[in-house]
Amino acid sequence: xxxxxxxxxxxxxxxxxxxxxxxxxxxxxxxxxxxxxxxxxxxxxxxxxxxxxxxxxxxxxxxxxxxxxxxxxxxxxxxxxxxxxxxxxxxxxxxxxxxxxxxxxxxxxxxxxxxxxxxxxxxxxxxxxxxxxxxxxxxxxxxxxxxxxxxxxxxxxxxxxxxxxxxxxxxxxxxxxxxxx
Amino acid sequence: xxxxxxxxxxxxxxxxxxxxxxxxxxxxxxxxxxxxxxxxxxxxxxxxxxxxxxxxxxxxxxxxxxxxxxxxxxxxxxxxxxxxxxxxxxxxxxxxxxxxxxxxxxxxxxxxxxxxxxxxxxxxxxxxxxxxxxxxxxxxxxxxxxxxxxxxxxxxxxxxxxxxxxxxxxx
Numbered sequence: 001x002x003x004x005x006x007x008x009x010x011x012x013x014x015x016x017x018x019x020x021x022x023x024x025x026x027x028x029x030x031x032x033x034x035x036x037x038x039x040x041x042x043x044x045x046x047x048x049x050x051x052x053x054x055x056x057x058x059x060x061x062x063x064x065x066x067x068x069x070x071x072x073x074x075x076x077x078x079x080x081x082x083x084x085x086x087x088x089x090x091x092x093x094x095x096x097x098x099x100x101x102x103x104x105x106x107x108x109x110x111x112x113x114x115x116x117x118x119x120x121x122x123x124x125x126x127x128x129x130x131x132x133x134x135x136x137x138x139x140x141x142x143x144x145x146x147x148x149x150x151x152x153x154x155x156x157x158x159x160x161x162x163x164x165x166x167x168x169x170x171x172x173x174x175x176x177x178x179x180x181x
Numbered sequence: 182x183x184x185x186x187x188x189x190x191x192x193x194x195x196x197x198x199x200x201x202x203x204x205x206x207x208x209x210x211x212x213x214x215x216x217x218x219x220x221x222x223x224x225x226x227x228x229x230x231x232x233x234x235x236x237x238x239x240x241x242x243x244x245x246x247x248x249x250x251x252x253x254x255x256x257x258x259x260x261x262x263x264x265x266x267x268x269x270x271x272x273x274x275x276x277x278x279x280x281x282x283x284x285x286x287x288x289x290x291x292x293x294x295x296x297x298x299x300x301x302x303x304x305x306x307x308x309x310x311x312x313x314x315x316x317x318x319x320x321x322x323x324x325x326x327x328x329x330x331x332x333x334x335x336x337x338x339x340x341x342x343x344x345x346x347x348x349x350x351x352x
Contacts, residue, residue, distance in 0.1 A: 073275035
């Protein structure tokens with residue numbers, strides 16, 4: 001009865017290529033992705049070990065039927081979506097040429113997707129950091145109420161987390177953009 | 182929905198009026214300068230005619246917008262060129278990709294994400310237009326603007342090809 005497993009794994013918005021490779025390795029080991037539960041739960045189902053390419057597309061708004069139809073025509077199986085990311089897979093045996101295994105065939109469209117991620121995910125994160133998290137941290141340091149220390153520690157942790165994520169994702173996305181540019 | 186249309190219409194009208202005022206003002210200033218310089222009247226008349234025709238173009242809402250789009254699309258990527266070329270006949274995304282594969286002997290294959298992104302962008306910029314839907318597949322067709330850009334591209338590539346072969350061209 002043990003034919004399902006759930007793995008908690010966190011990938012940032014800049015790690016989509018690592019995520020694709022990891023999902024590919026899981027399928028090779030006989031675990032196919034069944035669904036995603038936000039923010040970071042992956043539900044797998046036991047299957048026959050197989051070489052399957054996983055690809056992620058990022059779309060901020062709801063996509064219409066024609067979008068899914070197009071991917072289906074290309075032979076991509078739609079698995080599900082999770083905070084803007086859409087998961088597709090295609091068995092390597094079904095591919096005709098090497099390029100068939102990619103959803104983006106030129107660098108322009110890869111860069112466009114990265115820019116879309118920056119605009120709708122990274123920038124809002126930066127705004128939240130600069131307008132909410134960081135000012136709250138400064139304010140909590142300046143108050144001398146009994147519980148202020150708790151808040152200070154909490155906001156300090158948040159500030160560090162945000163700063164780390166912003167710097168990490170910013171640098172990584174810039175590196176990706178440079179590689180494809 | 183109606184209010185939105187109405188307000189966007191108002192914005193457009195306001196923008197047109199501002200642009201026209203700018204043109205008229207520019208013309209008046211220019212005319213004043215010419216009069217001050219003691220220029221003859223016929224030249225001022227020609228100037229006025231030129232100004233009038235440019236206003237007509239502005240009213241159609243074409244020239245400045247199209248120039249910007251031309252700058253973006255010329256020169257265009259191989260993917261963009263083939264997509265636009267195939268849309269001389271109404272076609273959907275996957276159909277285009279199959280056609281391109283056939284035309285290039287499999288050398289160029291356009292990915293699903295690239296296809297969707299390019300079609301959306303070209304539709305937004307007015308190079309192609311949504312024709313109809315067949316079993317959830319959207320069929321597109323090239324517009325006049327798209328044809329214009331395609332012919333600019335064909336001329337550019339033809340020149341490139343002839344020059345690379347060392348053939349003299351006379352234009």
